[in-house]
Amino acid sequence: MTKDLFINLSKNKVLNSGAQRWGMQLGAKSVVAGTNIEEMIESVKEINAQGISCTIDNLGEFVYEKEEARQAKEQILAVVEAINSNQVDAHLSIKPTQIGLDIDYDFCLDNLTEIVAAADRYGIFVNVDMENHSHLQPSFDIIDEISKTYTNIGTVIQAYFFRAEEDIQKYNDYRLRIVKGAYKESEEVAFQDKKDIDQNYIRLIEYHLLHGKFTSIATHDHHVINHVKQFVKENNIPNNKFEFQMLYGFRKELQQGLAREGYNFCTYIPFGTDWYGYFMRRLAERPQNINLVAKQVFNK
Numbered sequence: 001m002t003k004d005l006f007i008n009l010s011k012n013k014v015l016n017s018g019a020q021r022w023g024m025q026l027g028a029k030s031v032v033a034g035t036n037i038e039e040m041i042e043s044v045k046e047i048n049a050q051g052i053s054c055t056i057d058n059l060g061e062f063v064y065e066k067e068e069a070r071q072a073k074e075q076i077l078a079v080v081e082a083i084n085s086n087q088v089d090a091h092l093s094i095k096p097t098q099i100g101l102d103i104d105y106d107f108c109l110d111n112l113t114e115i116v117a118a119a120d121r122y123g124i125f126v127n128v129d130m131e132n133h134s135h136l137q138p139s140f141d142i143i144d145e146i147s148k149t150y151t152n153i154g155t156v157i158q159a160y161f162f163r164a165e166e167d168i169q170k171y172n173d174y175r176l177r178i179v180k181g182a183y184k185e186s187e188e189v190a191f192q193d194k195k196d197i198d199q200n201y202i203r204l205i206e207y208h209l210l211h212g213k214f215t216s217i218a219t220h221d222h223h224v225i226n227h228v229k230q231f232v233k234e235n236n237i238p239n240n241k242f243e244f245q246m247l248y249g250f251r252k253e254l255q256q257g258l259a260r261e262g263y264n265f266c267t268y269i270p271f272g273t274d275w276y277g278y279f280m281r282r283l284a285e286r287p288q289n290i291n292l293v294a295k296q297v298f299n300k
């Protein structure tokens with residue numbers, strides 16, 4: 001019920017544009033690493049200093065105007081330059097709908113190709129984030145197309161989808177981030193029960209750890225993390241075959257603790273003014289995240 005409320009709020013266009021005008025109020029500051037590249041790079045440097053790498057998301061999604069998608073692409077190209085000129089340990093996370101997937105398939109393909117080519121020149125990896133079900137297949141198709149030329153591209157498998165098991169086998173050769181899934185999906189395409197999603201999540205992680213190239217386990221769930229630690233030990237999977245990932249601002253002590261234990265760790269760094277949809281999805285996943293709002297408001 002609460003989850004549905006926040007998912008619906010995340011798609012509200014009027015509130016989204018209002019939120020951009022109001023700035024980083026309502027607690028978004030604690031989970032968004034700045035509104036511009038300079039602020040974001042400062043956050044990345046601080047996190048890198050703790051032995052943690054970063055994946056950078058220039059916030060934005062569900063763009064329906066070509067000009068807006070072009071501006072997003074230019075901004076992401078500027079992020080590529082900033083990663084290189086500051087020599088930070090970071091790669092990119094990109095949502096296809098931000099750079100035109102809802103406008104025109106070829107337009108999005110061209111935009112993403114340009115970004116992947118620019119990143120490739122500096123040896124920077126590009127992760128294509130996965131969005132809701134209607135964007136899944138076209139996103140995979142674009143990745144397939146680009147990977148004919150470039151190898152610095154990977155993507156995400158969302159464990160709530162029934163098709164995830166087939167996808168993980170098909171995309172076994174990619175560097176994959178495995179998540180539970182953040183969007184509201186219908187019972188025709190996705191598990192609805194948390195227990196089913198959690199079970200499938202573990203199955204997919206184990207499969208890719210055993211058979212894949214490199215696995216990013218992206219979760220705040222300590223049960224899953226503890227299971228993975230045990231699994232890699234029992235199966236002699238070396239640390240350079242996987243990493244843990246969490247979102248900026250969440251479970252900071254656990255993030256730092258895992259890095260100190262010697263695991264590869266990567267923090268997902270969202271930045272920019274278009275934070276509203278991202279923030280609402282975090283509230284949908286875990287209404288307790290509202291605590292972050294309260295802290296932000298009262299700690300001013």
Ligand code: FAD
Binds near residue numbers: 181183220246
């Ligand atoms: P949950 O299932 O939300 O929580 C499980 C348990 O973990 C909770 O019951 C609690 O015990 C503990 N827990 C969770 N959060 C906290 C907390 N903040 N503090 C204390 N305990 C906590 N989704 C997509 O659909 N596409 C993507 O491309 C995508 N990329 C992602 C990238 C990263 C780095 C991360 C971390 C998530 C990404 N997601 C993505 C979101 C993901 O799909 C989940 O919606 C989200 O991570 C919530 O699930 P969870 O596994 O973290 O744990």
